[in-house]
Amino acid sequence: MAKVVENSARAAEELLVATGLEKRFGDTYAVRGIDLRVRAGEVLGFLGPNGAGKSTSMRMVTGFLEPTAGAISLCGINLLTHPIEAKRTIGYLPEGAPAYPEMTVEEFLTFVAEARGYARRDARDRVERVIERVHLQGVRRKSFETLSKGYKRRTGLAQALMHDPRVLILDEPTDGLDPNQKHEVRTLIRELGRDRAVVLSTHILEEVEAVCTRAIIINQGTVVFDGTPTEMESKAPANITKNRMDHVFRMLTTGEGERRATRRTKGSTR
Amino acid sequence: MSIVFRREFRAYFATPLAAVFLVIFLFLAGLFTFNIGGLYERDQADLRPFFQYVPWLFLLILPAISMRLWAEERRTGTIELLVTLPFALSDLVLGKFLAAWAFSIVAVLLTVPFWITLSWLGDPDHGALVSGYLATVLLAGFMLSVGALISAWTKNQVIAFVLSVAVLFITLLLGYPATLDVARTFASKGVIEALASTSALTHFDALMRGVVDLRDVLYFVGGMIVFLWLNTAVIDWKKSD
Ligand SMILES: Nc1ncnc2c1ncn2[C@@H]1O[C@H](COP(=O)(O)OP(=O)(O)OP(=O)(O)O)[C@@H](O)[C@H]1O
Ligand SMILES: [Mg+2]
Numbered sequence: 001m002a003k004v005v006e007n008s009a010r011a012a013e014e015l016l017v018a019t020g021l022e023k024r025f026g027d028t029y030a031v032r033g034i035d036l037r038v039r040a041g042e043v044l045g046f047l048g049p050n051g052a053g054k055s056t057s058m059r060m061v062t063g064f065l066e067p068t069a070g071a072i073s074l075c076g077i078n079l080l081t082h083p084i085e086a087k088r089t090i091g092y093l094p095e096g097a098p099a100y101p102e103m104t105v106e107e108f109l110t111f112v113a114e115a116r117g118y119a120r121r122d123a124r125d126r127v128e129r130v131i132e133r134v135h136l137q138g139v140r141r142k143s144f145e146t147l148s149k150g151y152k153r154r155t156g157l158a159q160a161l162m163h164d165p166r167v168l169i170l171d172e173p174t175d176g177l178d179p180n181q182k183h184e185v186r187t188l189i190r191e192l193g194r195d196r197a198v199v200l201s202t203h204i205l206e207e208v209e210a211v212c213t214r215a216i217i218i219n220q221g222t223v224v225f226d227g228t229p230t231e232m233e234s235k236a237p238a239n240i241t242k243n244r245m246d247h248v249f250r251m252l253t254t255g256e257g258e259r260r261a262t263r264r265t266k267g268s269t270r
Numbered sequence: 271m272s273i274v275f276r277r278e279f280r281a282y283f284a285t286p287l288a289a290v291f292l293v294i295f296l297f298l299a300g301l302f303t304f305n306i307g308g309l310y311e312r313d314q315a316d317l318r319p320f321f322q323y324v325p326w327l328f329l330l331i332l333p334a335i336s337m338r339l340w341a342e343e344r345r346t347g348t349i350e351l352l353v354t355l356p357f358a359l360s361d362l363v364l365g366k367f368l369a370a371w372a373f374s375i376v377a378v379l380l381t382v383p384f385w386i387t388l389s390w391l392g393d394p395d396h397g398a399l400v401s402g403y404l405a406t407v408l409l410a411g412f413m414l415s416v417g418a419l420i421s422a423w424t425k426n427q428v429i430a431f432v433l434s435v436a437v438l439f440i441t442l443l444l445g446y447p448a449t450l451d452v453a454r455t456f457a458s459k460g461v462i463e464a465l466a467s468t469s470a471l472t473h474f475d476a477l478m479r480g481v482v483d484l485r486d487v488l489y490f491v492g493g494m495i496v497f498l499w500l501n502t503a504v505i506d507w508k509k510s511d
Contacts, residue, residue: 087356098347
């Protein structure tokens with residue numbers, strides 16, 4: 001009995017719970033029956049080939065798209081019945097990091113701060129903090145449209161961190177960053193993930209090993225793998241020594257790796 | 271809502287486009303009022319020529335403002351940001367619309383010197399001028415609310431512009447005396463009156479003449495409310511396209 005209590009106290013609370021998520025566009029399913037549970041302290045890598053439904057799932061849990069079916073709760077608040085309260089708890093970097101082209105970085109971040117409910121002084125403090133946090137000092141007075149891809153992405157990240165949200169949803173946060181910036185952003189995400197629930201989508205499998213505590217692979221709208229990066233890697237046959245993660249990814253999303261693996265095994269037994 | 275309003279309103283002045291727009295409006299308004307409308311030749315101290323032409327000027331100019339309201343937001347993807355910030359959809363719709371309306375009011379206010387010129391030259395009926403300006407401002411809001419709804423429907427600004435001009439042209443035509451004269455040759459009086467009463471131009475003319483009838487004001491305000499409500503529904507439905 002004491003053990004049970006201890007266990008449940010140790011288990012961090014689930015900040016993001018989505019069950020039975022489905023999204024249909026016309027008569028094709030982009031997402032069919034995905035369950036997501038992310039606790040504080042978890043960094044969940046969301047993987048899958050192009051068109052698998054990663055962005056669509058993220059758009060549903062952030063309240064941009066209504067799911068065709070399913071339930072979503074953020075920090076215990078039902079997103080579908082209390083959208084505004086639920087949206088307060090999350091920071092979201094949409095795919096492609098959109099922002100108003102004619103605004104400067106500073107103006108844009110101030111707008112987001114105000115939208116997040118901070119008034120003049122507080123808003124300024126918040127903006128200063130995120131500018132420092134993602135190192136935007138050098139471009140703060142540049143208009144968004146003139147920024148390089150990496151700085152656009154960082155501005156998007158800064159915007160998502162504005163209100164210190166407990167849940168962070170980042171759609172391809174390191175896409176388009178140079179190796180230095182990638183390293184920096186990954187360090188930042190690891191840090192953020194210590195006491196928050198972070199979901200990030202990516203096509204870079206090393207990133208999963210580098211920052212994620214858990215990985216989910218989806219293919220054609222359904223979950224085909226859910227586990228730790230180590231578990232993912234261990235699914236690769238023993239004879240594969242290089243790029244084991246890539247191998248597992250291909251195996252689970254195309255079946256190609258699997259075929260080659262069986263062929264090789266056969267070959268080795270022969 | 272005021273946060274969205276402020277961002278939008280400032281965005282108009284972020285580029286020189288706003289200045290160009292205001293100059294063109296003022297130039298055309300002046301041209302219509304003084305040259306084509308013959309303010310001086312008429313020898314009457316009123317702004318009838320200005321008010322007569324302003325709906326047609328609006329027809330070409332307001333859709334240029336409203337076309338970008340939602341279409342641009344969709345094109346750049348910022349709609350995803352707006353919708354996932356803790357705003358109610360109705361705040362977004364209202365904030366954007368009010369910013370566009372405020373910008374059009376700035377344009378209208380730039381014609382106030384016409385009024386001053388008039389007071390200087392003669393002795394105008396200030397009451398009629400006030401109701402004329404009221405009619406102009408209400409008409410601008412009405413036409414923008416139609417344009418905003420159409421902008422919500424499409425991602426393409428050119429389509430939004432052309433469609434808005436077309437729709438607004440029809441609603442103006444229905445109240446245009448010459449159209450009604452033609453229609454009178456084959457339709458009954460009741461039908462004609464019913465048609466004319468749906469036109470923004472009919473209600474605009476009534477207000478412009480200096481009789482502020484609450485029904486005319488209600489037509490514009492009610493129209494705006496209906497179109498903005500529809501706008502909210504359309505955005506909710508089509509935001510991800
Ligand atoms: N608004 C929409 N209307 C119709 N189909 C859509 C819409 N949005 C997405 N889809 C479809 O849903 C599927 C999933 O798309 P989604 O963007 O979620 O993929 P993804 O996993 O994020 O891919 P990527 O890795 O390329 O970003 C795709 O087949 C896509 O064409
Ligand atoms: Mg995507």
